[in-house]
Amino acid sequence: MIDRQRAVFTQHNNVIGNINVMFAIKELAPDCHLVKLGTMGEYGTPNIDIEEGFITINHNGRTDTLPYPKQARAFYHLSKIHDSHNIHFATKAWKLAATDLNQGVVYGVRTEETVADPLLINRYDYDGIFGTALNRFVVQAAVGHPLTVYGKGGQTRGFLDIRDTVRCIQIAIDNPANKGEFRVFNQFTEQFSVNQLAEIVTKESKKLGLDVQVTSVPNPRVEAEEHYYNAKCSKLQDLGLEPHLLQESMIDSLLEFVIEYKDRVKLELIKPAVDWRKAGVKVNTMGAAVASN
Numbered sequence: 117m118i119d120r121q122r123a124v125f126t127q128h129n130n131v132i133g134n135i136n137v138m139f140a141i142k143e144l145a146p147d148c149h150l151v152k153l154g155t156m157g158e159y160g161t162p163n164i165d166i167e168e169g170f171i172t173i174n175h176n177g178r179t180d181t182l183p184y185p186k187q188a189r190a191f192y193h194l195s196k197i198h199d200s201h202n203i204h205f206a207t208k209a210w211k212l213a214a215t216d217l218n219q220g221v222v223y224g225v226r227t228e229e230t231v232a233d234p235l236l237i238n239r240y241d242y243d244g245i246f247g248t249a250l251n252r253f254v255v256q257a258a259v260g261h262p263l264t265v266y267g268k269g270g271q272t273r274g275f276l277d278i279r280d281t282v283r284c285i286q287i288a289i290d291n292p293a294n295k296g297e298f299r300v301f302n303q304f305t306e307q308f309s310v311n312q313l314a315e316i317v318t319k320e321s322k323k324l325g326l327d328v329q330v331t332s333v334p335n336p337r338v339e340a341e342e343h344y345y346n347a348k349c350s351k352l353q354d355l356g357l358e359p360h361l362l363q364e365s366m367i368d369s370l371l372e373f374v375i376e377y378k379d380r381v382k383l384e385l386i387k388p389a390v391d392w393r394k395a396g397v398k399v400n401t402m403g404a405a406v407a408s409n
């Protein structure tokens with residue numbers, strides 16, 4: 117949502133890259149199972165329950181099970197919708213076996229594998245473009261910046277721990293789709309509104325002696341700020357996913373991690389710099405900050 121070049125790059129990179137992979141499978145490894153990372157953002161925020169990929173509809177006396185309606189909030193989410201349609205078509209046309217993982221908002225930074233050595237540490241984004249809500253709030257709490265709730269804060273999404281992200285992909289690979297099957301899993305474990313996230317971070321930060329304020333900033337995005345949201349996410353748990361839940365340990369371990377590295381935080385990256393109603397704005401990310409030094 118930054119400008120034309122980046123919208124074109126995002127769609128070209130994602131959509132064409134995915135088509136190339138599909139053709140490579142068709143021509144070189146037709147029995148290969150494609151596991152594709154998509155997004156819960158494909159569904160948008162409809163005023164009915166969100167199913168896992170498909171919905172059964174009765175219309176004028178007839179019934180069919182159809183792809184769940186897609187309502188993207190960004191060109192990025194639209195690229196994932198195009199991917200889903202292209203993959204669905206390939207499962208029918210070439211009998212490709214495919215799993216589309218519709219992932220929610222990821223939080224956390226460490227997995228079992230990355231804690232093996234500090235050199236394996238993940239990148240931690242907290243800027244307004246790549247940083248996700250909870251990871252941003254944790255950094256803000258650690259450095260004494262008010263938590264930046266966009267608008268009314270009723271925006272509700274599905275969230276998951278980064279350790280569950282890795283596990284979900286493993287589960288999809290270990291339990292492949294059938295040939296010709298387009299399988300969709302909603303990959304998240306819990307739903308929260310932005311206000312609930314801010315409350316949780318405030319509460320957990322207090323336990324570590326941090327004084328956290330919450331502020332409402334004008335929403336830079338175009339999205340519903342109060343809405344119904346009830347998305348299904350049972351298929352991965354049916355296959356063995358045991359979720360790490362947010363309240364249990366994540367905030368403490370994530371907060372401690374961020375506090376350890378807080379001297380590296382560039383405060384100027386926290387403010388949202390991209391207004392989705394405009395185009396051609398300054399890019400304010402860690403990558404841009406490093407490049408300009």
Ligand SMILES: O=c1ccn([C@@H]2O[C@H](COP(=O)(O)OP(=O)(O)O[C@H]3O[C@H](CS(=O)(=O)O)[C@@H](O)[C@H](O)[C@H]3O)[C@@H](O)[C@H]2O)c(=O)[nH]1
Binds near residue numbers: 155337
């Ligand atoms: O400082 C902030 C940052 C975000 N938000 C709000 O938190 C919600 C989630 O935003 P986000 O930046 O954490 O996540 P999002 O932009 O939706 O994107 C992330 O989550 C998507 C899943 S979902 O949100 O579409 O379900 C994935 O597709 C993306 O790859 C991933 O970056 C939004 O309503 C946003 O307005 C705030 O209120 N304050």
